[in-house]
Amino acid sequence: MFVIQSVRRALASERNGKGEEFRSLAKMPEANQNFAVSQDTFVSPGKCYEVIKSSLTLPPATAGSEDPYPRALDLGAGAGMSTQILWNLGYKNIIAVDQSREAWDNYVDSQPKSVSFLHLTDNEFLDQFQKESIAPFDAVVVNFAINPTKAQRLAQALLKPNGRLLAPVNDIPDYWFGQSYILYDSNGHSINKKEEFLFQPDVTEGTCQGYWCARKLIDRE
Numbered sequence: 196m197f198v199i200q201s202v203r204r205a206l207a208s209e210r211n212g213k214g215e216e217f218r219s220l221a222k223m224p225e226a227n228q229n230f231a232v233s234q235d236t237f238v239s240p241g242k243c244y245e246v247i248k249s250s251l252t253l254p255p256a257t258a259g260s261e262d263p264y265p266r267a268l269d270l271g272a273g274a275g276m277s278t279q280i281l282w283n284l285g286y287k288n289i290i291a292v293d294q295s296r297e298a299w300d301n302y303v304d305s306q307p308k309s310v311s312f313l314h315l316t317d318n319e320f321l322d323q324f325q326k327e328s329i330a331p332f333d334a335v336v337v338n339f340a341i342n343p344t345k346a347q348r349l350a351q352a353l354l355k356p357n358g359r360l361l362a363p364v365n366d367i368p369d370y371w372f373g374q375s376y377i378l379y380d381s382n383g384h385s386i387n388k389k390e391e392f393l394f395q396p397d398v399t400e401g402t403c404q405g406y407w408c409a410r411k412l413i414d415r416e
């Protein structure tokens with residue numbers, strides 16, 4: 196059986212570093228194109244990464260902050276494309292989380308100590324985050340479809356007071372065939388809404404529908 200390790204211990208073991216700059220070898224797709232990078236991971240269409248760029252520009256540094264670099268969380272990091280966008284925006288302290296690590300291992304060839312990958316589902320990460328009182332984030336990106344209530348819950352749990360969470364949210368709760376990007380503040384309030392998209396669904400939801408939901412989560416024993 197897979198045992199969820201302490202996130203703090205996992206972060207410490209991951210941060211051995213291999214390079215000073217983060218680099219994913221995954222290529223930026225065209226605006227409306229996506230493609231598979233492993234048997235269970237797709238790179239999102241290029242227009243999705245443009246939304247990340249425009250929605251999560253780096254906040255001003257806080258004088259006297261204990262954390263010298265803004266912190267970002269990348270949920271459903273896949274091959275590291277969204278992690279790359281966050282790094283390029285100036286977030287140099289990043290935790291990337293995915294329930295499969297195949298795409299990450301195949302495409303990320305430079306991972307500095309300040310970027311960590313955790314082989315967990317988002318629910319597993321959130322559980323450990325709350326148990327271990329891990330520091331909250333300035334920015335959170337979700338790279339799979341989720342319901343509005345979950346987006347609000349994640350924003351309230353994970354963000355610093357002035358942080359922002361960007362997620363593709365189901366236009367109709369529990370309907371997994373149409374989403375819009377919504378930007379949330381730390382209170383779970385919607386700040387902005389972008390055009391419609393179609394994402395892989397949240398496979399941890401019991402109401403999940405479609406091909407991806409029929410697949411079992413990757414065996415991580």
